Amino acid sequence: MREVAVVGVGMVRFDQYPQRGITDLAVEAVLAALADAGLAWPDVQATWCGAAGQGMTAGTRVLAELGLTGAPITTVDNASASGSTAFREAYLSVACGLYDVALAVGVGKMTGGSGAAPPVDRREILQMQAMGFLPPAGVFAMRTRRRMHEYGATIIPYARVSVKNHRHGALNPFAQFQKEVTLEEVLQSRLVCDPLTVLHCCPISDGAAAAVVASLPRARRLGARPLVRVAASAFRSEVYSSDGQLGPAITELTARQAYEEAGAGPEDMHLVQVHDAFTVEEIDYYERLGFCPRGDGERLVEEGATTIGGRIPFNTDGGLLARGHPIGPTGLAQVWETVLQLRGQAGRRQVEGATAGLCQMIGAGGVCVIHILKR
Amino acid sequence: MREVAVVGVGMVRFDQYPQRGITDLAVEAVLAALADAGLAWPDVQATWCGAAGQGMTAGTRVLAELGLTGAPITTVDNASASGSTAFREAYLSVACGLYDVALAVGVGKMTGGSGAAPPVDRREILQMQAMGFLPPAGVFAMRTRRRMHEYGATIIPYARVSVKNHRHGALNPFAQFQKEVTLEEVLQSRLVCDPLTVLHCCPISDGAAAAVVASLPRARRLGARPLVRVAASAFRSEVYSSDGQLGPAITELTARQAYEEAGAGPEDMHLVQVHDAFTVEEIDYYERLGFCPRGDGERLVEEGATTIGGRIPFNTDGGLLARGHPIGPTGLAQVWETVLQLRGQAGRRQVEGATAGLCQMIGAGGVCVIHILKR
Numbered sequence: 119m120r121e122v123a124v125v126g127v128g129m130v131r132f133d134q135y136p137q138r139g140i141t142d143l144a145v146e147a148v149l150a151a152l153a154d155a156g157l158a159w160p161d162v163q164a165t166w167c168g169a170a171g172q173g174m175t176a177g178t179r180v181l182a183e184l185g186l187t188g189a190p191i192t193t194v195d196n197a198s199a200s201g202s203t204a205f206r207e208a209y210l211s212v213a214c215g216l217y218d219v220a221l222a223v224g225v226g227k228m229t230g231g232s233g234a235a236p237p238v239d240r241r242e243i244l245q246m247q248a249m250g251f252l253p254p255a256g257v258f259a260m261r262t263r264r265r266m267h268e269y270g271a272t273i274i275p276y277a278r279v280s281v282k283n284h285r286h287g288a289l290n291p292f293a294q295f296q297k298e299v300t301l302e303e304v305l306q307s308r309l310v311c312d313p314l315t316v317l318h319c320c321p322i323s324d325g326a327a328a329a330v331v332a333s334l335p336r337a338r339r340l341g342a343r344p345l346v347r348v349a350a351s352a353f354r355s356e357v358y359s360s361d362g363q364l365g366p367a368i369t370e371l372t373a374r375q376a377y378e379e380a381g382a383g384p385e386d387m388h389l390v391q392v393h394d395a396f397t398v399e400e401i402d403y404y405e406r407l408g409f410c411p412r413g414d415g416e417r418l419v420e421e422g423a424t425t426i427g428g429r430i431p432f433n434t435d436g437g438l439l440a441r442g443h444p445i446g447p448t449g450l451a452q453v454w455e456t457v458l459q460l461r462g463q464a465g466r467r468q469v470e471g472a473t474a475g476l477c478q479m480i481g482a483g484g485v486c487v488i489h490i491l492k493r
Numbered sequence: 494m495r496e497v498a499v500v501g502v503g504m505v506r507f508d509q510y511p512q513r514g515i516t517d518l519a520v521e522a523v524l525a526a527l528a529d530a531g532l533a534w535p536d537v538q539a540t541w542c543g544a545a546g547q548g549m550t551a552g553t554r555v556l557a558e559l560g561l562t563g564a565p566i567t568t569v570d571n572a573s574a575s576g577s578t579a580f581r582e583a584y585l586s587v588a589c590g591l592y593d594v595a596l597a598v599g600v601g602k603m604t605g606g607s608g609a610a611p612p613v614d615r616r617e618i619l620q621m622q623a624m625g626f627l628p629p630a631g632v633f634a635m636r637t638r639r640r641m642h643e644y645g646a647t648i649i650p651y652a653r654v655s656v657k658n659h660r661h662g663a664l665n666p667f668a669q670f671q672k673e674v675t676l677e678e679v680l681q682s683r684l685v686c687d688p689l690t691v692l693h694c695c696p697i698s699d700g701a702a703a704a705v706v707a708s709l710p711r712a713r714r715l716g717a718r719p720l721v722r723v724a725a726s727a728f729r730s731e732v733y734s735s736d737g738q739l740g741p742a743i744t745e746l747t748a749r750q751a752y753e754e755a756g757a758g759p760e761d762m763h764l765v766q767v768h769d770a771f772t773v774e775e776i777d778y779y780e781r782l783g784f785c786p787r788g789d790g791e792r793l794v795e796e797g798a799t800t801i802g803g804r805i806p807f808n809t810d811g812g813l814l815a816r817g818h819p820i821g822p823t824g825l826a827q828v829w830e831t832v833l834q835l836r837g838q839a840g841r842r843q844v845e846g847a848t849a850g851l852c853q854m855i856g857a858g859g860v861c862v863i864h865i866l867k868r
Binding site: 182 | 540544545546548549550551553554556557561562563564565566567568569570571572578582585586589590591728729730731732746820856857858859860
């Protein structure tokens with residue numbers, strides 16, 4: 119396997135764009151990533167497009183707008199992990215020596231009639247509905263209650279995740295919400311599913327994000343900026359958890375693979391992006407990714423360790439909660455953020471001296487993808 | 494790149510199964526392919542699932558039924574070429590040395606409410622509708638008329654493609670239609686879009702198909718049956734044709750790549766499977782794949798050259814017209830047929846002494862995937 123660098127990233131600010139189609143959004147993100155790389159569309163030898171529930175052969179349909187060049191375009195749909203999967207496929211194609219330059223793009227539209235389904239397994243939806251819950255919030259409300267019961271927590275630490283991520287989002291010009299919220303506002307916002315108010319939940323979003331990867335020799339020829347390498351790409355499909363909770367165990371096992379591949383551990387990471395569709399998730403992932411022992415997650419956010427400026431900042435771009443979550447492209451927005459941070463181009467939200475970052479996404483049905491990027 | 498063998502194939506007879514879901518269909522095909530390979534589900538190190546318009550993360554959802562083992566599952570949607578794309582991804586993952594055993598499965602359901610969209614680009618649909626045509630048949634009716642105009646043909650040679658492929662389907666216990674039709678019946682069947690009657694068009698189908706690929710050392714350890722190797726895998730995304738017709742030019746360019754990779758030409762092939770969603774396509778592909786000069790396609794079918802027993806049999810399993818076309822799995826049904834033929838296990842439709850076969854699929858939006866398999 120050859121070493122691979124991320125040579126360009128681009129994204130459309132996540133927001134609600136009822137008047138824009140997925141073609142328009144995807145093309146803007148791709149052109150931004152190509153411009154960032156100093157490459158043109160015909161330089162791309164293969165593309166993977168992450169699009170969750172966006173209709174047949176979405177990638178080819180939208181990229182036809184740029185002109186089809188003969189380079190293969192494959193649409194992948196791994197729900198919330200679609201963008202991460204597209205990035206992995208592009209990375210592997212270069213790592214294996216098939217191509218020198220490959221593109222990953224993610225696009226998603228939830229407003230305006232072509233909305234995707236909620237990111238939860240259909241059987242879970244049926245089970246939840248039978249119990250009177252509204253999925254996916256119902257699943258995560260139960261999970262929040264379970265943690266509160268097990269670790270004696272109040273709702274406060276979960277609300278603090280929302281406060282922190284909105285604070286990060288306020289520093290990110292590409293975030294859907296660029297406005298801080300207070301603890302009081304999180305607690306007082308509209309109730310979705312007890313104990314979760316709306317500010318515990320990620321919004322309805324549209325958007326696109328893209329990343330160009332290249333072999334190291336090709337990357338070096340492209341210019342002098344700090345090279346960001348892909349140090350690990352791990353992907354597992356399995357049931358979420360052996361302890362009946364959604365999400366964590368698969369993350370633990372996938373992280374183990376990623377750390378081994380990178381020859382690094384949590385202590386070597388300087389920033390982390392995770393799937394915080396609901397606040398409780400981020401706290402679970404602190405533990406499952408190895409940043410604190412089981413049961414200490416609430417304390418980590420309360421201490422401010424996961425804020426920019428703290429020991430290990432999580433979701434520096436605002437996360438799903440504030441940056442937004444159009445499903446397909448979200449994993450590539452994580453790559454966008456991590457690359458900017460590792461290059462020292464993250465502006466007011468820069469994590470000083472960051473040289474390694476981890477991106478984690480889960481996808482409905484039992485998917486976890488983790489990438490580690492290093493400068 | 495390592496050599497790769499197809500060690501197992503399985504399919505569910507294509508048909509209309511209003512009472513069966515995609516999980517049920519996919520699992521049956523996967524278990525058949527694994528049994529054929531002498532492998533068990535936990536032996537599979539990675540899976541790609543071709544599913545066109547079957548909803549978010551379809552592959553993981555359906556294969557969860559077998560138990561998720563940690564092996565990554567990626568859903569790809571390249572319209573009619575979804576199954577072929579899944580096969581290519583699985584092949585490349587083994588060729589590159591990432592895995593020793595990988596699985597490609599395709600599943601599609603057009604009946605019972607979860608029906609996929611017609612396999613034609615949305616803009617083409619809008620253009621056709623504006624002209625009063627019903628897509629996709631309208632597109633292919635125009636293309637038939639154009640060929641008739643250019644090459645002085647009547648509708649007869651196109652009707653003969655249907656007669657031939659239904660004759661082949663009658664020999665295939667996994668075909669949707671296992672009944673011969675006469676030239677008269679094709680000409681007299683219900684008119685869909687002048688000059689195409691319904692027997693010029695592929696049916697509405699449900700089904701699934703799967704193939705297991707393995708490295709050569711692993712394949713050899715699995716048993717003594719003739720090894721079927723992947724000799725070429727070519728994939729291009731581009732506009733269909735420079736001459737304003739749908740489909741052919743992209744096939745010509747992709748075939749050129751495939752022949753070069755296989756170190757072979759049309760003269761080395763013993764059987765060919767193509768995307769005969771409409772009869773005119775098969776005749777175009779005779780030419781674009783290099784089996785006769787431009788304008789001679791009609792003559793080829795009239796002479797019987799493309800029938801089993803003829804010089805170069807096309808669509809030996811009945812093709813999309815008679816075997817059926819559930820979109821996602823169709824490319825893998827072509828692999829299923831070719832593998833059985835190359836092993837000498839095709840029963841009454843066996844092409845004697847076949848050692849090399851080509852599989853071609855196109856996908857809406859501008860996709861062509863060609864594989865060459867060799868014994």
